[in-house]
Amino acid sequence: MKNGVCPRCHAQTVYSSEKIRNKTGNASTIPLSFLRSIPLDNYVCTNCGYVESYVAEPEMLVHIKDIWSRVEPDQTNPQ
Numbered sequence: 768m769k770n771g772v773c774p775r776c777h778a779q780t781v782y783s784s785e786k787i788r789n790k791t792g793n794a795s796t797i798p799l800s801f802l803r804s805i806p807l808d809n810y811v812c813t814n815c816g817y818v819e820s821y822v823a824e825p826e827m828l829v830h831i832k833d834i835w836s837r838v839e840p841d842q843t844n845p846q
């Protein structure tokens with residue numbers, strides 16, 4: 768989706784909150800723990816409404832690995 772193409776409807780109508788993140792003060796976040804939340808960059812397709820979210824601060828990914836539990840891949844049922 769970061770390449771500007773919607774993975775669902777394949778339209779080239781993807782808009783991102785990345786450039787306005789600092790101006791909006793991280794309007795979109797997910798909780799890391801009860802003390803901290805992680806800012807997200809959202810990508811929205813204005814054709815079908817599909818949304819993808821990415822952690823905006825790559826250094827936070829290691830904290831997620833420390834705190835959250837890993838989802839074990841289900842070999843019998845991909846996706």
Ligand SMILES: [Zn+2]
Binds near residue numbers: 777812814815817
């Ligand atoms: Zn779409």
